[in-house]
Amino acid sequence: NVVSVDVCGGVDCHGHGGAACLIELEELAKEHPALPGGERFVVQRSPCMRLCGKGPNVRLQVTDETDPGVSRTLGVEHVTEVRSPHDCVRVLAVATRTAAEATATATGGAAIQIGVSKTPTPQTLPVAPVDHRVAIMSRRAENMRWEALKVVSRRGEEERGALLLQEAYRADANASKPGGEALVRR
Numbered sequence: 788n789v790v791s792v793d794v795c796g797g798v799d800c801h802g803h804g805g806a807a808c809l810i811e812l813e814e815l816a817k818e819h820p821a822l823p824g825g826e827r828f829v830v831q832r833s834p835c836m837r838l839c840g841k842g843p844n845v846r847l848q849v850t851d852e853t854d855p856g857v858s859r860t861l862g863v864e865h866v867t868e869v870r871s872p873h874d875c876v877r878v879l880a881v882a883t884r885t886a887a888e889a890t891a892t893a894t895g896g897a898a899i900q901i902g903v904s905k906t907p908t909p910q911t912l913p914v915a916p917v918d919h920r921v922a923i924m925s926r927r928a929e930n931m932r933w934e935a936l937k938v939v940s941r942r943g944e945e946e947r948g949a950l951l952l953q954e955a956y957r958a959d960a961n962a963s964k965p966g967g968e969a970l971v972r973r
Contacts, residue, residue, distance in 0.1 A: 789829055791831070794830070800842030807934075807940065816829075816879070844867050845869050847863065847881060924962030928955055
């Protein structure tokens, strides 16, 4: 099975960080190339999904491609308001759940619900104990990177975005150092 992760490329979604969402999901998909059931992710930009005002939006579509030349849709779900790196991680959690439900349906399990949902709450992901300072600094670095990716995706702001990305990478490196220097607020 293939899980297609389609990021809306419409103007509203793009303005709210759709390009950053696309990049983040591509990187996450590279880190997790296959799901527990053997499904693989395919991340791509799609035309406008007509869910304007709720974006960035992501459509998850599970297809069965076991028969050569035949593609059968097993399940579809839309996730709205994907506006941070954490939301992107949650999208992949929803994709994993959707793939499992779709596979169960295809093998005689209960029918999968097709619908629209907001980004799932943090309770859907396991939480590991972590040093609070590192967590705060890492979250700050992730948000800096997200904002830099939004700037990079705008025409004419590539240079400014590149500088912001460098600053975000420095913040990330600093966050991972035990007892690293405090970052200066602007």
